[in-house]
Amino acid sequence: MLNLARNTLKRVPSFQELLQGTMGSAKEEVSVDVLVIGAGPTGLGAAKRLNQIDGPSWLIVDSNETPGGLASTDVTPEGFLYDVGGHVIFSHYKYFDDCIDEALPNDDDWYTHQRISYVRCKSLWVPYPFQNNISMLPKEDQVKCIEGMIDAAMEARVSNTKPKNFEEWIMRMMGSGVAELFMRPYNYKVWAVPVEKMQCQWLGERVAAPDVKKVTTNVILGKTAGNWGPNATFRFPARDGTGGIWKAVAKTLPKSKTRFGDHGTVNKVDADNKRVVLKDGTVINYNKLVNTMAVDALVECMGDKQLIDLSKGLFYSSTHVIGVGIRGERPERIGDKCWLYFPEDDCPFYRATIFSNYSPYNQPQADEKLATMQLANGSKPSSTQPKEGPYWSIMLEVSESSMKPVDGKNLLRDCIQGLVNTEMLKPTDEIVSTYHRRFDHGYPTPSLEREGVLTKLLPALQGKDIWSRGRFGSWRYEVGNQDHSFMLGVEAVDNIVNGAVELTLNYPDFVNGRHNGERRLVDGAQAFAKKGGRDDVA
Structure with a gap:
């Protein structure tokens, strides 16, 4: 069993205790056909679909003051924006595209980028994906990689x-x-x-398998491979970061059907009686529940010991997001880079995003006067007098678990040193803003135990009329991008209302397949049926 990051959870009061005043008496009682918990992409997808369907009454609740969940954006006091990790928009679904284009309809709402991505290895920048571009490595490493690929190809053949x-x-x-x-x-x-503790069914289109012939040819000719993957071209919102997308989507919904903050915080889920108690004492009666909070947290709210014990077989890592705002022109060594990968141990972060490259509004404008906090080498500046920019920014991600502990107190310092070690920053660069936030549930781990848990846990919840969906609601990283997450909510509602098959949840290889570039809800199901899928497609 893996012993990864996990919350210390307190006893959940019974439904009767909540009503009797242990956590405040009920001040309101509401009844709806469908209750949606969580206003991240999955919950908003569910709400969007419910709002389109003329019939079911519904309500969406979220403990945060603003929508977005794990796709939200923070702003530092100095005016630098940082997403909750590295998010970009690329889509497998026409329906998803239509919904976000409705929310942000203007050309100047978006920037479109060609991905420029590298791996830092042996003090070199190797174009992504690494395995297709070993021609950039020193000769001895090229030989080592090609020999390994040939051995692997021969082994795979037999x-x-x-x-x-x-x-x-x-x-x-x-x-x-x-x-x-x-x-x-x-x-x-x-x-x-460690990779031996992970399964491999999740991989799909996320990892490029090398073509030995092409790799060898590129090594001999000294060439690099072209862009690969579904995010080779991506969009990013001009203003307000990724979180701005979901705020805009939420604005397309009736305000009367949304509750945020204390008025949207779930304290107790009484699955047997189909009631939810919120932090402010409100009781919500429902017929069907679409849950997008982490499923381990959900079963704790339910107080179901059997499901709690089952959920302990699911594992996750926590994510630290670090932001560094720098004064000065963007250096030539940074250029138009988007995100960068760091496998070596000279820095704590695994990925760096040049967040200022995504939008000129991700950082303060050049005429904004900011004081220098420190130099990149940790020394104090000669002057802390505020002065003008221009400015640029880097966003870093660091993972944590009991198998990979992190010195949280000194992590910001260590990350800045890592930026110097990897030549992302020069020692004398002026840092004008920093950001550090830890997200307990960062990555749902595709552990060896995962499917054994999910094949029991999700049906057990659905047997109680609870559709648990989303990055941590259904715990499948392979369908955890923003478009996937949104459609998990949409398809859950279609399953509730008319019994339609949930393609994204149940057939991730199909929805990620390149043969099916545009999908509408019905068109995608029909295409799947023609390709030999289940015969119960609506």
């Missing part, structure tokens, strides 16, 4: 078994050279767990 875990998949697909230089150390930094 093997009659599938890889049992992520480690075996890496060795089977990429070989020992790429595994040693990049895949093992990088994935440990991301997931905070």
